Amino acid sequence: VLEAGLREIPRDSRLAQALRRTMYWCDQDADWETTWQRVNAAYGHYHMVHTINNAACVALALLHARGDFERAISIAVMCGWDTDCNGATVGSIVGAMLGARALPDKWVAPLNDTLHSAVQGFETSRISDLAGRTLAQAERVLSGAQP
DSSP: OHHHHHTTSOTTSHHHHHHHHHHHHHHHOSSHHHHHHHHHHHHTTSOTTOHHHHHHHHHHHHHHHTTOHHHHHHHHHHTOSSHHHHHHHHHHHHHHHHOGGGSOHHHHGGGTTEEEOSSTTOSEEEHHHHHHHHHHHHHHHHHTOOO
8 A cells, every 4th residue: 555655656755755764664663663763753853744744654553553453543643643634544544455344343333334524515425435436436547547
């Protein structure tokens, strides 16, 4: 997933460099806290909602959780900074990777397949419908079809 994301941004950008560096640290470090210390030392000077430091948090949570949905979200939130966005981003990515049937019921059932938002025309949506739309878009992009 991270490699796919890196293919969508300029290779020599600060964001790509930070992500590759974080991925390297994750490969070297036995635990997420060690990687977090490295990320904080390198990127902690950015504002708490800056893209670079938060993308590094997302990357380290994804890699250190090794596909564990709850652990991934917990690591992303424990990193601090933009906790709501990082937890949601990591949860969305791992959820998509695992598929809806693999998600813990305690995370899914309370939502009752419903999302409420402030997006005009999508104020109340079924999560399953949104997932279907996302899948259709991904298939369209992967097939090379034009919009």
